[in-house]
Amino acid sequence: MKILVCISNVPDTTTKITFTDNNTQFNTNGVQFILNPYDEIALARAIELTEGGKGTVTVINVGEVSTEATIRKALAIGADDAVRINAKPHDAWFVAKQIANYVNQNPFDLVLTGRESIDYNGSKVAAMLGELLDIPSVSIIKKLDIDGDSAIVEREIEGGKEILNITLPFVAGAAEGVAEAKIPNMRGIMSARTKPLTVVEPVAVITNVEYSHFENPAARGQVKLVSPDESAKLIQMLHTEARVI
């Protein structure tokens, strides 16, 4: 079985998000970039599913040369080879087009993404890829088991879950529950340097979404403290002052 895992390079979760150029650009100054946490889960499951010679795992990233540290990390965790599409990831549509173009030329049995990227996130790439490849997609999965040429997948819904049976190939976005993220070991880190990383040039895409500006949430006022002995007063304030209950 050939599995493709889409990986994104995102700001570390402790990053304080700020902007430059009149709030039009994300300020990457001093920001540490990491492998998107959900993509780590997708990668871990892909490795489990192919263990023992049952298949191969390829990781793909749409990014500039600066993302190669993150790609090498995925190889160290256990991916067999990697592809980097050499372009700035303009938006989800641009990323999905690039990956779909690659998959059309190099078919896979299963394409995994994370449930969302934690930067420009929106859970868009998985479903866009599914549509572009004309195969099923499930954007947020909690479990994934393969049985021959189909899979059993658990999907989160409001107030419950749904079990789906899907014919391969399809695209799925991994969330917690699918697998535990894996930490690279020494052997993995050593072998990552020599595993194949192919660089592919992008195809032209007509974009239809432009980020025009960013802002941070408005700061809240000073916290109003209520003493523990007067807890009842808090309920009253929430009713009469804040009007939320």
Added chain:
Amino acid sequence: MAVLIYTENTSGKFKKSTFEAVSYARAIADQSGTTLTAISIGEVPVEELALLGKYGADKILQVANAQLKNFINQAYASVIAEAAQKENADIVVLSNSFSGRGLAPRIAVKLEAGLADGAIALPEISSGQFKVKKAAFSGKAFATVELTSAKKVISLSPNAFQVIEKQAEGKIEEFSPAIKQTDFRAMVKEVIKSTDKVSLPDAEIVVSGGRGLKGPENWGMLEELAGLLGAATACSKPVSDAGWRSHSEHVGQTGIAVSPNLYIAVGISGAIQHLAGVSSSKVIVVINKDPEAPFFKVADYGIVGDAFEVVPKLIAAVKEYKASA
């Protein structure tokens, strides 16, 4: 020109977030002086469909094909895109629910439309530009995106837009879309509902607990408080990692992002990754025994105290308040 709204239902009923999206779509139709058509897929009683007219739908397309009983995003996307063509709709609106996330990108690709996902305000339309404000960076920031394509798809965040009653004709029409068998390579085998609970992403009030609660056996009091307030329960990441609560309750940057009217955090320190997922809540209450806990810096109300003393007092106070109301 028209606006099309996909109205998601759960077992034949529309949720509040669906009406929010209808109200939002109505407001967009009014912005551009055009009509609003709603599309409903699956079995929904006529009285329920009529509610879409109450919130501003001029026309309601009902699709009652048995093959479409269960939600399959690939098939639903085909149906909605076909309806958009038929209605000559250039804007398609839907809720940014779990299902909506699987649907909106597929519709956008079919219509070659730009997608604004997780919108939190009405579009700004001026001198040929169409801009939408949306959440980004897991709740740490907002982005305004310009949709430059002729057609546009917008998914609306829950609790971001008020439900507005605006009676329109709400004429119900049957719609029989083309069905492509290749759209059904995914099949729903089973739906497992936890019906007794308020669903977290749509909840107006959320009661959330962290490691300060010491263990899963202490969640009874949070569930009681949540039950009294009609709230959903949530937790911090270490709590679900430890298996005290299910992962579907984990909020934050790597969990669910919520934006309720009221978020009550009990025994949660307020790490940056946790705050990312909850900071767009309208009012935040923090209960923590450590006055230096970072959560107090972003809270509206706070009690510095032991959760095991404070929460029972809150429960008693809510009971009293409910008895007097």
